[in-house]
Amino acid sequence: MAVRPRHRPKVRAGTPAWLVTFADLATLMLTFFILLLSFAEMDVEKYRAMANSMASAFGSGNVLADSVGGSPLTLIESDAVSLPRPDNSLADEPQFIDERSDDPAITEVPDGIVDLASRLITELEPEVAAQALSVNYDTRKVVIRFAEDATFRSGQAALKPGMVPIIERVVEVLASCTGDVLVAGYTDDRPIVSNRYRSNWDLAAARAVSVVHELVMNRALPAQRVTAAGRAETNPLVPNDSPENRARNRRVEIAIRDPACQDSIPSSKLPVEILP
Structure with missing residues (x-):
């Protein structure tokens, strides 16, 4: 008796094995780009700087604003550059009054301080106009004051990437000037x-310390010139009695x-009135 061959069932083609790996890879790539998008943020400082530059080009007043929540700084006209008047908020040391003047509110600012303040304001003009920072001075020092919202994220000590080139x-x-550099961090009074x-x-x-690291990282400034200090809520610029004032103190x-x-042109020591 002849034996009939057994019928083999047809094998249906399934999903290729490589497609599972490809789908996993596509899902991971999608997740990665969504994560990058969540970290992205609008560069508000550049937008403000552009807006202020356009306003200046169309004839706005020659007035610069202080840091967040601050009042405008009155500018003094000179042959070289317009400078804000000396700031009494920097008076952690006694003011040196010119005894030759009959008015005790009139003092002379050393040429080196005026020169450095002029250079900084010229170099950082877009940031000053955008209120990301301010340049102030008195008879002993020049102070560059960075607002917290332009420098750090809340509760963090890592500089925002946009601060590094500044x-x-x-x-x-x-690098072309002498003088000891003190970097001080301040907060508001909330724990x-x-x-x-x-x-x-x-x-x-x-x-x-984060700012000091950027100052000395490329060795343009000798490390022995620079000191870091944490001062928490001490020496507030304004009372910590409102969200705006707290923001200004941080x-x-x-x-x-x-x-x-170096290479500075000595200017005549004109009396400069210190604003109250």
Whole structure:
């Protein structure tokens, strides 16, 4: 008797094995780009700087604003550059009054301080106009004051990426000048809630160190010239009685004491009135 061959069932073609790997890869790539998009943020400072530049080009007044929440700084006209008048908020040391003047509110600012302030304002004009920072001075020092919202994210000590090129421009100016550099971090009076920083002192010091690191990283400034200090809620610019005032008190300051710049043209020591 003949044996009939057994019928083999047809095998249907399934999903190729490579398609599962491809689908996983596509999903991971999509997740990665969504994560990048979530970290993106609009560069508000550049937009403000552009807007202020256009306003200036169309004939706006010659007035610069102080840091966030601050009042405008009156400018003094000179042959070289317009400078804000000396700032009494920097008076952590006694003011040196010109005894030759009959008016005790009139003092002479050393040429080195006026020269350095002029260079910084010229170099950082877009940032000053955008209120990301301000340049102030008195008879002993020049202070660059950075607003917190332009420099750090809330509760963090890492500089925003946009601050690095600004500090590099500050270094270019300071490299041609002498004078000790003190970087101080300040906070408001509210206690910090953080697993990383024990107190406002920790956060203020960490922010000062972040700025110091950028100042000395390329060795343009000798490290022995620079000091970091955390001052927490001490020395507030204004009372901590409103969100706007607290925002103004959260800041980082770079103070250059008794500066003298190279290739400077000595100016006559004109009396400068210190605003109350």
